Amino acid sequence: MLIEKELMSPGINLVQHQNPEVPGLMFLRGSLNLVLGHLQDRNNPQIPIRAETATVKEIHSVLYRERSDKAGLSDVRPSCEEMLDICRQIMDWSPRTAHPHFVSQIYSRADLYGIGAEVIVAALNNNVHVFQLSPALTVIEKVTVEYLSDVFGFGAVGGAGYAEGAFVPGGSLGNLHALYVALHKFNPALREDGLPVNGKQLVAFCGEGAHYSIEKAAMALGIGRSNMRKVPTDTDGRMRVDLLEAAIIESVAHGETPFCVCATAGTTVLCAFDQLVPISEVVRRYGLWLHVDAAWGGAAAFSPRHEHLLNGLDQADSLTFSAHKMLGAPIQCVAFLVHARHPGLLQRAMSLDAPYLYQNSTGNRNAEPDLSRMTLQCGRRGDALKLWLMREALGDAGLSRRIDDCVAWAEGFRSEIQLRESKGSGFILYKCSFSTVCFWYVPRAMLPVRVMDLEHGTADWNVVDEIPDKVRNEMIESNDCMLVSYGSTTGLPRFFRLGLSSAPGTQAQCSSSIEIILNHIENIAERVFAVR
Incomplete structure (x- = not known):
């Protein structure tokens, strides 16, 4: 008081005040x-992004x-x-990531309850490494991991037990944890002896559309980027299961040791969902670890309408999920889970004794969990509070509605692009998957152009390739009231990619945003490419 x-006192001298x-x-x-x-x-859609x-x-x-001197006195x-x-x-x-027209990346506005949780976490400044220094936040994280275990089907057979898991600083670090745990499962002696194993090269596999953090994890762990083998994808961007199995067989034939497959649920560019059921069958056949990077597409599990996209996820051994993407938790809010069929594995892989830190007086570590035993970290934030509070406030129905609204918004974009394409405009739909829409805009002077023209190189490929980058730069330089992004796949010109993670409101507001965003892209493209 x-x-x-x-x-509340007027005229106080803040710098020299007696109470610091x-x-x-x-x-x-x-x-x-x-x-x-x-x-x-x-x-407010009228204000600029910045x-x-x-x-x-x-x-x-x-x-x-x-500074006037080094000491700063x-x-x-x-x-x-x-x-x-x-x-x-x-x-x-x-940039205002909460802006209704911020569709540049696969995240956007932060949930208000999550922002409140962020303030509380910062004010408490609890380090969630040992229970005694963060008792409430530790229990909240454990409860939230159990909740996610149920959502993703990572509980043990028959419902007895939950996945082990922890919140980690980003999806990339989640994927790093996955490869490390897979290595430990393959050969626990790696903790002490390191690489290589029996003189054989360790090899892992991912799809061509996998997030680049998978390669980074291979680099960081000493496996080597070239030994994270990229499996070609089908026309929908999904890892080809037949070529995965062929790659595993070839690797073994060359005297290598495959140990892990990293599948993706919602690739970064096309939002493709790898076929987890047949992939899991291949993985089991060769005794490998199956990790699923579900940072983006894992949100489908929260919606009864869309959870089918994750069929087979319960067969995975580990997963990464980013709640700061489609669920809207403030960055960062990422969970790494290990399936309950591997009880105690995560802690065995990660934990080391540190008497100056782990001082549980009861001698029973299970009674008072120290969560830094579950990760490569020591210092840890209470990120789980954000998702926990959001679920408390919105309920499962509210989280599900958030996912359904985003997908409906994406479907609205798809329908409008197809309608404009049918009328002979410059819009050409490429892909629409879950909450991601990919399309080209071709200036009027180049029409008619079709998808097959772009795929077969019969259109002016170089000009089409320039358009998304030039339009985006124009938006940035003119401080526009919207911001979009673009993507690319092998053999095709770059295309606009809208990763929609937060619908702007009512159906009418969504329809209005669709019109504004597409019209704006068209107007800028026509202006920039008016004279060639």
Whole structure:
């Protein structure tokens, strides 16, 4: 109460105030007001994605201040108001990911309950590595892992037990954990002895559309990027199961040791879902570990309408799921799970004794779980609170509705693009899968062009390839009221890719956004490519 009264006192000298907490609390109050003001406009499609654009040099000139000496003892510090002005400027430079027309990447607006959880986690500053230093957040993480275990079918046969798991800092780190656990399952002696194993090269497999973090994990673990073998995909972007099996057979014939297959549920570009049932059959036939990168497409499990896309996921040994994508938790909120058919494996693979940290007085580690035993980390944030609070507030029905709305929005884009294509406009639909829509826009001067013309190279491939990049750059440079992204696949010109992770509201609002976004792409493309 004393500090609260001091905060309300007019004319206080923040820098020289006798209570050193007062300046920081004044800044905190002001920064929270900035955040609330920023969020107040989140549904307004009329405001630009960014309030201001700036170059690296311009940003640097504002943020960098010369120090008067190395010790900093005589520095003139900015006032609370000046610091808040700098923060306001930082926010003005930053893209509004909550904007209804931010469809640049496969994430967008942060859920408000999740933002509240983020504030609580920061204020508590609990380190979720040992139970005694984060008892509530530890239990919340355990409960949330059990919840996800049920959602993804990772419980033991008959429903007895749950998956082991933990929240990790990003989907890429989840995939790194997966390869490490797969290695440990293959040969527990790797913990002590390291690579190689019996003089044979370890090999893993993924589809050509897999996230690049799979290759990075192979690099980091010493397996080698070239030994993460990429299996060709079919026309829908799914790993070809026949070629996967052929690659495994060939690897064994060359004296190598395959140990893991990394499938994908919702690839980054085309949102393709690998066929998990036949893949799991191949994996079991050769005794390999099956990991599924479900960072994007795992959201389908929350919707009864779309969970069929994940058929066979329960046969996987591990998975990565990012709740900060389609569910809308603030970045980052990622779970890594190991199926309950491998009880205790995750902790055996990760845990080391550290008496200065693990000091459970009961001697019973199961009674008071220390979650850093489940990951490669020591220091850990309470990220699970975000998803836990969101589920409490929205319920399973609310989370399901969020997924269904996004898919319906994507279907709206697909229908409108096909309608415009049928009328002879420059739009050409390529793929629509789950909540991702891929398409080309071809300037009027080049029409008529069809998908087969692009696939067979009979159209002006180079010009079509330039269009998405030039349109996106035009949006960025003109500080436009929308932001889109593009993708590419082997042998085709680049195309617009809308990864839709947050529908803008009612059906009418979604329809309006579809019209605005497509019209804007068309107008910019026609203007930029008017004279060639």
